[in-house]
Amino acid sequence: MNAQHELDQLKSWWRKQHLSFSRGELIADGVIHTIGFALTLALGSVLIAFAVAYTAREEAPALILYVVSLLTLLGVSLAYNLWPESRAKDVLARFDQAAIFLFIAATYAPFLVLIRDSSIGVILSALVWGGAIVGMALKLTIPQRFGRIAIPLYLAIGWSGVIAIQLLADTLPTATLWLIVAGGVVYSLGLVFHLWSRLRFQNAVWHGFVVAGASLHLTAMLHCMVIDRLAMTAIGA
Numbered sequence: 438m439n440a441q442h443e444l445d446q447l448k449s450w451w452r453k454q455h456l457s458f459s460r461g462e463l464i465a466d467g468v469i470h471t472i473g474f475a476l477t478l479a480l481g482s483v484l485i486a487f488a489v490a491y492t493a494r495e496e497a498p499a500l501i502l503y504v505v506s507l508l509t510l511l512g513v514s515l516a517y518n519l520w521p522e523s524r525a526k527d528v529l530a531r532f533d534q535a536a537i538f539l540f541i542a543a544t545y546a547p548f549l550v551l552i553r554d555s556s557i558g559v560i561l562s563a564l565v566w567g568g569a570i571v572g573m574a575l576k577l578t579i580p581q582r583f584g585r586i587a588i589p590l591y592l593a594i595g596w597s598g599v600i601a602i603q604l605l606a607d608t609l610p611t612a613t614l615w616l617i618v619a620g621g622v623v624y625s626l627g628l629v630f631h632l633w634s635r636l637r638f639q640n641a642v643w644h645g646f647v648v649a650g651a652s653l654h655l656t657a658m659l660h661c662m663v664i665d666r667l668a669m670t671a672i673g674a
Contacts, residue, residue, distance in 0.1 A: 458640060463519060465641035470515040473648035477507050477655065484659045492670075493662040499546035500658060506543035507651055510536045518640065531577050534587065538572035541565070541594050544654050547662065548598075548617075551608050557601045568594040588628060595621060613661040620653035 458466070481504035488497045513536050517529035545565045552558030572590050575582075598605065598617075606614055627646025633639050 458518075462638050462641060465638055466518055466644060467515065469641050469644045469648060470511050473511045473644070473651065474508065476648065476652050477504060477511065480652070480655045480659060481507070484655070484663060487663040487667075491663075492666040493547075496547050496550045496662055499543075499550050500662065502546050503543045503655075503658065506536070506540045507655070510540045510647075514644065531580055534580065535573040535576040537591060538569040538576065538594070541591065542569035544651075545598065547658055548605065548609065552601060552604055555604060557604055561597060561601045564597050564600075565594055568597070585632075588632075592625065592628075595624060609661055610665045613657045613665070616653050616657035616660065620650045620657065623650040623653060 485497065485501055485504060488494065488500050493500065513529065513533050517526065517533040520526040520529055542565050545561070549558060549562050549565070553562070568590060572587060572594070576587065605617075609617075623646055627643055627650065630636065630639055630643040630646065636642070
């Protein structure tokens with residue numbers, strides 16, 4: 438009986454997750470994802486190339502992790518949303534939501550490298566990666582019991598950087614810090630549309646906010662790790 442109850446719960450959860458979208462909504466969502474891919478490949482390639490060759494060799498692995506996690510997030514999300522109803526779609530749903538936790542932690546990774554020698558940096562790293570690992574494990578194993586409860590955890594991990602705001606302000610260029618904050622605000626506002634399931638084109642709008650927030654954070658990394666350092670080198674020369 439318990440096994441059957443668990444199975445019924447899981448099926449009910451999947452039905453709630455698999456919203457029915459019109460052809461136009463699916464096309465719009467696909468366009469948003471394609472724009473996200475293009476921006477990530479363009480900016481991410483420039484960022485990694487300059488970081489590895491010139492300005493941020495030490496931070497390069499974390500930068501690569503961010504770009505790869507963003508491409509993975511977009512890829513899994515697109516596959517899940519366009520895949521027809523099937524067992525494969527059920528599996529993709531788990532990975533789609535688990536990928537969000539990995540992506541949030543990967544967004545912090547390059548900046549955590551910069552403050553890794555401080556006690557607050559160690560604490561923040563533990564909070565970010567600990568929360569992300571727990572979230573991924575729950576989404577992959579018991580998603581039916583960890584539905585919208587995950588949203589407060591997304592927000593908690595995403596905004597956990599406020600505990601190190603003074604250290605980050607002292608470490609990062611001012612423009613970089615404002616781009617990071619702007620990206621966080623965009624993500625948070627986007628959650629309104631993520632929850633507004635009755636709104637037409639809701640999924641495309643939500644993913645538009647994701648792409649916008651990710652682009653702001655990618656620009657922050659490009660500014661901090663490449664542009665600002667090249668400018669300082671030019672001034673020094």
